[in-house]
Amino acid sequence: xxxxxxxxxxxxxxxxxxxxxxxxxxxxxxxxxxxxxxxxxxxxxxxxxxxxxxxxxxxxxxxxxxxxxxxxxxxxxxxxxxxxxxxxxxxxxxxxxxxxxxxxxxxxxxxxxxxxxxxxxxxxxxxxxxxxxxxxxxxxxxxxxxxxxxxxxxxxxxxxxxxxxxxxxxxxxxxxxxxxxxxxxxxxxxxxxxxxxxxxxxxxxxxxxxxxxxxxxxxxxxxxxxxxxxxxxxxxxxxxxxxxxxxxxxxxxxxxxxxxxxxxxxxxxxxxxxxxxxxxxxxxxxxxxxxxxxxxxxxxxxxxxxxxxxx
Numbered sequence: 624x625x626x627x628x629x630x631x632x633x634x635x636x637x638x639x640x641x642x643x644x645x646x647x648x649x650x651x652x653x654x655x656x657x658x659x660x661x662x663x664x665x666x667x668x669x670x671x672x673x674x675x676x677x678x679x680x681x682x683x684x685x686x687x688x689x690x691x692x693x694x695x696x697x698x699x700x701x702x703x704x705x706x707x708x709x710x711x712x713x714x715x716x717x718x719x720x721x722x723x724x725x726x727x728x729x730x731x732x733x734x735x736x737x738x739x740x741x742x743x744x745x746x747x748x749x750x751x752x753x754x755x756x757x758x759x760x761x762x763x764x765x766x767x768x769x770x771x772x773x774x775x776x777x778x779x780x781x782x783x784x785x786x787x788x789x790x791x792x793x794x795x796x797x798x799x800x801x802x803x804x805x806x807x808x809x810x811x812x813x814x815x816x817x818x819x820x821x822x823x824x825x826x827x828x829x830x831x832x833x834x835x836x837x838x839x840x841x842x843x844x845x846x847x848x849x850x851x852x853x854x855x856x857x858x859x860x861x862x863x864x865x866x867x868x869x870x871x872x873x874x875x876x877x878x879x880x881x882x883x884x885x886x887x888x889x890x891x892x893x894x895x896x897x898x899x900x901x902x903x904x905x906x907x908x909x910x911x912x913x914x915x916x917x918x919x920x921x922x923x924x925x926x927x928x929x930x931x932x933x934x
Contacts (some may be wrong), residue, residue: 624753625702627671627678627886629664630744632772633733633765634682636692637661637875639717639914645727653718659915660695661715663762663790665703666876670883670905670917672701676890679704679755681747683740683765686711706743710734713765717875717914726873733765741768748779757805757886761790761879770794777803786889790882800840807840808882810847832856845885845899847878847906855899862896864903867929871910880918881906900930 637660640653660669668680680701684693685708692712696703716729748758758780760773769775773789773796780787781803788806789799792813800807800817809816815823817840818831832844836856844856852866884905888898901923908922 624751624755625677625679626756626890627668627676627759628755628757629668629678629680629759629761630776631662631664631680631682631762632736632741632744632768633713633763634660634662634665634684634689634692635713635715635731636688636695637715637717637915639719639875641719641721643720644722645718645720645725651718657914658691658695660692660699660701661876661915663879664759665692665696665701666879666915666917667759667761667790667883667886668701668703669696669699670876670880670909671887672699673918674884674887674905674920674923676883676887677702678886681706681744683708683736684712685709685734688712688714704747706740708734708736708740710736717873719873719913728875733763736765736767738767741772745775745779748776748783748785751783754783754785756890757786757788759788759790759882759886760799761788761882763791763793764795771798773799774801777801780804788882788886790878800835802839804841806843806845806885808845808847808878808885810849814844814846828854829856829861832861843895845902847881852903853881853899855896857895862899864896864899864930865933866903866907867926867933869907869911869926872913873915874910875915876917877906877909880909884918884923900934901927904930 680703684705689712718727786805846854881902885902904927905918908918
């Protein structure tokens with residue numbers, strides 16, 4: 624088994640295209656579509672591959688769209704285990720409007736998932752003879768999967784000794800936070816929810832981050848600050864990592880690229896601050912590429928060097 628495993632219960636076949644203008648009630652003529660694998664954990668594994676690392680992406684795959692997603696991962700050289708699902712894997716659509724540079728993203732709901740399908744992931748981790756060092760559970764949960772699925776993974780992590788990283792939102796994040804969780808990557812809105820607040824100010828974010836850690840909701844907290852970078856909070860203190868201004872083409876997968884960069888750096892034994900710096904570099908690099916291409920290694924390395932020089 625690979626040292627890094629990613630889990631995606633709501634994967635997607637991502638379709639992106641361009642059009643001159645997106646106008647209501649008009650036939651919109653688009654360019655030939657580009658198909659790419661999508662979904663939180665799958666994108667984390669793709670980013671790790673692009674950055675020169677290896678992982679194994681575990682995901683549910685159903686119907687022709689699931690088969691096409693598997694083919695695309697094969698083409699990218701990403702290792703995976705596809706658990707078969709009865710219902711078809713969802714498809715998402717992104718349209719880039721040439722006239723304005725605006726991006727329209729249409730996310731479809733996931734298919735109904737049945738208990739024997741999602742339980743395969745819990746059972747596989749519980750019974751594995753070889754334990755991964757890091758398991759990244761990322762993305763939304765489709766219909767039929769209980770909101771405490773990530774919490775169930777955390778219980779297995781605590782029992783079997785692997786480090787669990789969860790990148791999700793809403794009730795799934797709220798229920799997951801606790802014993803057995805190594806790292807979470809909320810944005811400011813999700814951080815507020817973890818603290819039981821509707822919103823927080825920049826003045827409050829450090830105190831709230833410290834409270835999340837003190838309450839034992841995770842060991843490492845990395846708060847995504849968008850174009851401003853990220854905030855790292857551990858028992859050793861609070862640190863900020865800024866990012867350079869770059870020409871953005873697409874924000875799709877930026878958070879997943881960030882997680883991929885961090886996990887790969889953790890596996891290399893880097894300091895936690897450098898781990899976040901490299902993650903921010905990967906996330907920023909992702910915004911420089913079109914569609915769902917994710918980060919490029921050369922861009923990531925260049926941005927990481929800039930971050931080190933400006934820290």
